[in-house]
Amino acid sequence: MKKIVSVFCALLFFASAAQAAEKIVLGVTPFPAQEIAAVAAGVLEKQGYEVEIKEFTDFIQPNLALADGSLDANFFQHLPYLENMRSEKNLDIVPLVKVHLLPIGIYSHKVKSIAEVGERAVVAVPNDPTNGFRAYKLLEREGLLKMKDGINLTARDIVENPKKLKIIELEAPQLPRTLRDTTISVINMNFAVDAGLDPSKDALALEDKDSPYAVVLACRGEDKDSPKIKALAAALNSPEVKKFITEELASKGVLPAF
Known part of the structure; x- marks a missing residue:
């Protein structure tokens, strides 16, 4: 018992x-x-x-x-x-x-390479400080812009814009929907994937692994x-x-x- x-x-x-x-x-x-x-x-x-x-x-x-x-x-x-x-x-x-x-990446429905980005192209980037910084630094790495040194970069911090790109700053989740209206858009990977994009195939440029x-x-x-x-x-x-x-x-x- x-x-x-x-x-x-x-x-x-x-x-x-x-x-x-x-x-x-x-x-x-x-x-x-x-x-x-x-x-x-x-x-x-x-x-x-x-x-x-x-x-x-x-x-x-x-x-x-x-x-x-x-x-x-x-x-x-x-x-x-x-x-x-x-x-x-x-x-x-x-x-x-x-x-x-x-990695944040550059995407497009209109061009197939960064070299094809032409004069007065429309470029969409995230409008929050850190992802905006990442976007501008990636655009700078790809030779499209020259930025001031520092953090929290915005369009006001562009010092060289040889192609006279038109920059549009938007909420990060909206960026995939801009692809039909922009030449290129810089999009966070999670939002890119949610929109059906494959970063490994569709991105024109990505941050590297040392980001x-x-x-x-x-x-x-x-x-x-x-x-x-x-x-x-x-x-x-x-x-x-x-x-x-x-x-x-x-x-x-x-x-x-x-």
Whole structure:
């Protein structure tokens, strides 16, 4: 009888432990963060964590949701963007680990190479400070513009524009829709892929693998040492995630950053 009671108590203990599994609410943007997060969620679920992935379609709400406690962490942004948002919005959000590189690229439905970009061509770029900087530096690398030194570059910081390009600055998610009206558009990879573009085939130019803009996991400063956040960071830097990025996403231009 004592043995039966002991077994019954053990079953109750394990059932209670399963019910008490900690939940992690993780905010992401679409491809590839959502897919990478899903692989990490599988790793975490084997460790007893329940992972809820919330998808956002812009670059602002995931940080606001993290700051107000709606999320435990988010995974969508590179470090310069995080630093800018943290300063601008006075947010207590900190980076934890780098996960992948998501190169920004130049795309077109009208020309097949950078050399074909002609006089007074229309060029669309992101209007947020860090992605705008990336876009202008990529255009400069490709010989289309010469920019001032510094950060947070805008069209006002162009010092040489030999082809008299017409620059249009727009919200990053809108850029794929501009391709029918522009000569070239500089588009973040996740929005390019969502629009059916293949960066490895369709981009006229891409940031290279040495770009400093790796996408990072972020959380509130007060939570950075909590066990579940540490487990999340380890899962996003796990062999499973690295294998997934290398085997499934590399052909689309996504690279592991760890």
